[in-house]
Amino acid sequence: MSRSSYDRYLTVFSPEGRLYQVEYAFKAISSAGITAVAIRGKDTAVLITQRKVEDKLLDPETITHIFQITPTIGAVVTGRIADARAQVQRTRSEAAEFRYKFGYEITPDALAKRMANINQVYTQRAGMRPLGIAMILVGIDEERGPQTFMVDPAGYFVGYKAVASGQKQTEATNFLEKKWKSVENGSLNLDRAGVIELAIECLSNVCATDFKAGEIEIGIASTSPEETGPNPGRFRQMNEAERDEWLTRVGEKD
Incomplete structure (x- = not known):
């Protein structure tokens, strides 16, 4: 039986124990051509991703990979954007159902666990297919502080x-692992400013690009006194002026 015979069926393992349709979903994540990075610090969790406008006739403001799920939880989704929007809608629905049932907002870890369970079901039934996306959830947990979770198609x-997730996931992971040695020895402070600067530095480094404000998206959830938003601790997206300010700050630092 050839490989083509096994990859026609989601629920049939190959002789090596592989599910090719699930592997194709993972390949779809990197084929989208963008990279996303998420970092958590002492009181802040940050998401950053590229924004690519493929056609000059497109409205850039309608293109996004960062979504607000609950008042305190946000997500960046890398991969097929149609799958991403469907997943975001389901994630919001699950969070709203939890809020209605228990009377308080769902925590990032509980939401990540619920969506992972749903994704796993998508690999079990022939009438479904795994979504070609990786979702990174960040948010503020009242007991544990900033949290970051990633859910994959499996x-x-x-x-x-x-x-990190996306096209430059390996390079970004290597960069972050090296930088984390500085965090552990105390030479790099991960306060609100430190987390934002590290995220921008990581994405710029692995993409070898000096980004403009319109070419990236940044989402932040922070309880820091420096947070300028109306509701500290709530997830929000930075506007273009704020992104430009941070890009300039990082550029001058280099």
Whole structure:
């Protein structure tokens, strides 16, 4: 039986124990051509991703990979944007149902676990297919502080101090691992400013690009006194002026 015979069926393993349709979903994440990075610090969790406008006739403001899920939880989704929007809608629905049932907002880890369970079901039934996306969730947990989780198409999720997904995932992960040595020895401070600067530095480094404000998106959830938003601790997206200010700050630092 050839490989083409096995990859026609989602629920049939190859002799090597592989599910090709699930592997194709993982390949779709990197084929989207963008990279996303998420980092959590002492009181802040940050998401940053590229914004690519493929056609000059497109309205750039309608193109986004960062979404607000609950008042305190946000997500960046890398991969097929149609799958991403469907997943975001389901994530919001699950969070709203939790709020209605229990009377308080769902925590980032509980939401990540729920979406991972749903993704895993998508790999079990022939009438479904795994979504070609990786979702990174960040938010503020009242007990644990900033949290970062990534959910993949196979239904695996785990918490991270820093994580990347997309085309340059490997390069970004290597960059973050090297930088984390500075965090552990105390030479790099991950306060609100430190987290934002590290995220921008990571994305710029692995993409070898000096980004303009319109070429990236940044989402932040922070309880820092420096947070300028109306509701500290709530997830929000930075506007273009704020992104430009941080890009300039990082550029001058270099």
